[in-house]
Amino acid sequence: MKKIMIIEDNNDLRSLLAQHIEKFGFKTIKLEQFDSILERFIKEEPELVLLDINLPTFDGYYWCRQIRKYSTCPIIFISAREGTMDQIMALENGGDDYITKPFSYDLVIAKINSHLRRVYGEYAQSAGERTISFHGLAFLPERMELRFKSHSVEISKKEALLFEVLLERGEKITSRDRLMDKMWNTDIYVDENTLNVYITRVRKRLSEFGINHAIETVRGSGYRLRCTWEEIE
Template structure:
């Protein structure tokens, strides 16, 4: 069952979309706190996002850029804005498609099915999938999944990037600057706490698949993957 997240501040439109999508068997989550869009995104990990432009606090362009930092999932803008530049801005900020209001529910469904096919189905890229493996720990970067033994956990794009760096550097230390350079554009300001927050999230993902103390902090240098559990078995 594909998971779809709706980011729309008009309750009537939200309920209309939700009811129609659920009728076709999709699992739907509707954002209600528009200051916490990414919190909901990380909790749900949707396969597709329907995103309005005119939203409280920050507009849809902003939230699409935030999503693109973590995920390549399809984003379809749904907006009352009909200007050509609005549609250009949507694509330039990471959107995959654009639907103008008022809209036909069947058009929305057709575009959703098309994007899901392109991203995950019959039209998805057929190039060989990358797989990174170290001592029983397997990362699927494009699939955003991490597997150990019989346990599998879903990842955000940032989490996958951090784990990929740790696995590629193992048994060496992955420096803090190296991780920051991989995760964020060098022109963007990132405070020191941002990497710490993401490392904490990655540690929790390891714990979900039964691995405690999987990341070792090397003071003054960075982080090192700890895969000594394989030797201890």
């Protein structure tokens, strides 16, 4: 289920947006505090963001720039500002689209679906698409997809970063510091235990293919992959 983050300080509009979006099978993340937007974004990993311009403390342009340091997910500005310069600034600061208030909720859904198809779905760029593989286990970065034999599963952004490093390194040991740098290239403090949580998550992803004990913990050094799945049908 794709997650849509709504960053809008008007309580009524935020609730109405969420209600309408959820009717179409999306999960919504409704922010009610606006002083730690980036931290919440990093935690939730939404596939798309609806972002107002007029926000407390820092405006939407600022938060768009902060998100862009971390993610290329679609960001759609929603604003009562109708001026051409406002729309240009939204795009120049990293936005993908702009919807003026008041708007049609159906238009919002159409825009959301369009951007999700472009980035994650049928219109996603496939020419020259990268594949990182290790003994038949393959990761497609542009699709955020893990494949094994005839099966595939969509994975989150953080899971994708882990799989990218582990599959590229294969049986070579990858240090915890290297994985932390790959996943959280930011000035925000991240507890090292958070890495353990994501290692557990990627192990669960592999178990969906019937692959177990493939990620080996090398005490005091880091992690590496072991090919434990060659006999799996």
